[in-house]
Amino acid sequence: MISADAIRGYVDLMVLSLLRERPSYAYELAQQIHAVTGTEYTIKQTTLYTAVKRLEGASLVTSYAGASASGKPRTYYQITANGLEHLEQKVAEWRDTKSVVDRFIEGVEA
Amino acid sequence: MISADAIRGYVDLMVLSLLRERPSYAYELAQQIHAVTGTEYTIKQTTLYTAVKRLEGASLVTSYAGASASGKPRTYYQITANGLEHLEQKVAEWRDTKSVVDRFIEGVEA
DNA sequence: TTGACGTACTACGGTACGCGTAGTACGTTC
DNA sequence: GAACGTACTACGCGTACCGTAGTACGTCAA
Numbered sequence: 001m002i003s004a005d006a007i008r009g010y011v012d013l014m015v016l017s018l019l020r021e022r023p024s025y026a027y028e029l030a031q032q033i034h035a036v037t038g039t040e041y042t043i044k045q046t047t048l049y050t051a052v053k054r055l056e057g058a059s060l061v062t063s064y065a066g067a068s069a070s071g072k073p074r075t076y077y078q079i080t081a082n083g084l085e086h087l088e089q090k091v092a093e094w095r096d097t098k099s100v101v102d103r104f105i106e107g108v109e110a
Numbered sequence: 111m112i113s114a115d116a117i118r119g120y121v122d123l124m125v126l127s128l129l130r131e132r133p134s135y136a137y138e139l140a141q142q143i144h145a146v147t148g149t150e151y152t153i154k155q156t157t158l159y160t161a162v163k164r165l166e167g168a169s170l171v172t173s174y175a176g177a178s179a180s181g182k183p184r185t186y187y188q189i190t191a192n193g194l195e196h197l198e199q200k201v202a203e204w205r206d207t208k209s210v211v212d213r214f215i216e217g218v219e220a
Numbered sequence: 221t222t223g224a225c226g227t228a229c230t231a232c233g234g235t236a237c238g239c240g241t242a243g244t245a246c247g248t249t250c
Numbered sequence: 251g252a253a254c255g256t257a258c259t260a261c262g263c264g265t266a267c268c269g270t271a272g273t274a275c276g277t278c279a280a
Binding site for chain 2: 265266267268269270274275276
Binding site: 005007 | 236237238239241245247
């Protein structure tokens, strides 16, 4: 089980990388995150909705109304050019962070 | 340069892993963090002092007064058995987080 | 003897983001 | 017509890192 603290700061990265493959909607994104993490992390609805709104506000994604299989129509999100660029920066930063943290824990058995 | 957002949640891990080697004091810890990160990250004094107090409150480290080369006497921090255990858990969680995030960014060039 | 410098802290408010809880709303199906 | 699944919104909380600022103490040079 991965705690929210550990994942903090990487929700945007997860969402953008999923939207990089194809447009999607919040509910599906949540299911994909659950699946990709091997069910180790279940994102909260509020967290995800806040995240996509934040991304939209930053022009990293755009939204459009799409059909729904049942119930209310869905809001689909699509990554923008800005979003792709931002994703690449985040990935670069992630690689840096990884190597730095790894340098600290060298020799620590887990 | 690594942002505070990227490092967030891993200050405790960094501090504990340094204290695992030997007892140290806040000022030195800050310098070591700066050095180990290859000067990519400079922790703020407030962040570090807050962190060691938090760790002490959680009984993951203990403190004792030691001599100073000059000026005020230093407060040395030493890792406890609880701290070692906590560190190992954090390291395990870090490995999980790494593999999960990496799964998302597969295929994203940085 | 004073005042600049390095070291060792403390105080306090700001901000971001993920969470908890709760509620609304709509369409299909039984 | 009500239960169920899907699709959201509202609101406030806690944690942790940051920014700015100030205090305090000892040494050393002028």
